């Protein structure tokens with residue numbers, strides 16, 4: 001499939017603004033790393049380019065390690081779409097295969113972002129890229145969580161859990177669940193003109209790519225969704241690493257490790273239960289407004305133990321990372337845990353709730369703690385499942401405080 005030649009300006013259209021050299025740095029900080037164009041991974045594209053003879057790129061929605069995602073206007077159906085342009089290589093094909101499994105086996109996909117169409121795009125340097133056409137969603141929970149009130153944030157946990165339950169019922173493990181893979185809904189923007197999109201979402205600010213990076217092509221700052229555009233429900237996206245339950249994988253760790261279940265850091269394969277640890281991290285973020293677990297490496301594990309006040313299972317000893325960076329005291333079952341000299345600086349879950357949600361009632365606090373402790377159970381076989389949590393009295397009581 002070919003794209004139209006550069007520059008595309010059929011009706012004297014508005015394609016955003018090239019920033020001057022003073023502001024280039026801001027665009028480059030927000031956008032995907034240029035290096036990955038040089039390496040031939042990302043597909044160089046530009047605002048105004050028409051893909052597959054029908055999708056006119058209008059703005060940038062976001063990017064990840066394996067794609068750039070663009071806001072486009074489908075001129076055939078006269079609607080807005082999101083185009084996820086995968087990096088070159090097998091990654092896009094794998095995601096397509098997984099999307100097909102989901103579409104065929106998950107009974108209710110209403111809380112999952114599944115594709116409407118797909119096509120293959122030839123990059124400027126001859127590489128092949130899978131392009132998914134998705135419905136346009138809002139920003140991820142990653143970008144906007146702290147700026148919206150708990151009354152709007154917390155109900156999102158229920159929709160996320162419903163999506164996860166449906167995925168797990170079909171025997172599919174997301175494997176990369178994190179707050180960047182959960183998107184808010186937005187009011188439909190199909191009827192917005194390009195000018196209205198730029199007015200509400202910000203004008204595209206961009207920097208041209210160089211010849212070595214792939215011209216014609218642009219680095220573009222992502223849209224900024226105004227909070228008043230956000231709607232429920234949230235939906236789970238990015239099935240690029242998903243597996244069917246029981247699949248053995250080469251690397252068990254989830255990266256970045258912020259949402260990674262502790263057993264995966266000890267060599268255990270990803271599972272529906274490890275998705276539930278990730279879910280609990282997101283639940284805590286929705287509930288508290290900030291991450292309950294942060295950082296990475298050994299200090300993150302120490303912080304988890306300090307937060308929960310429990311040592312890791314003894315039989316995990318010797319399986320962390322390369323085996324040399326683990327602390328012995330993580331697995332100390334002697335009842336001395338937590339050792340205040342080491343853990344005194346770490347904040348317990350109870351303190352976090354009291355500090356970040358001082359306004360809630362005692363009952364609500366107990367329900368929130370009960371949910372988090374069962375989602376943060378170390379042993380995957382003891383961790384609450386999505387189906388169980390949806391039926392759980394504490395979860396339902398907590399949701400009722402938020403009119404869900």
Ligand SMILES: Nc1ncnc2c1ncn2[C@@H]1O[C@H](COP(=O)(O)OP(=O)(O)OP(=O)(O)O)[C@@H](O)[C@H]1O
Pocket residue numbers: 061062063064065066067068069082084113134135136137138139140176180181183237238239240
């Ligand atoms: N349908 C959509 N509507 C709006 N924005 C989207 C949509 N799909 C993706 N995005 C945006 O693009 C970002 C990257 O998407 P996604 O996580 O699917 O990419 P990825 O390259 O597979 O990422 P990762 O490195 O996390 O695996 C999302 O966090 C979101 O901001």
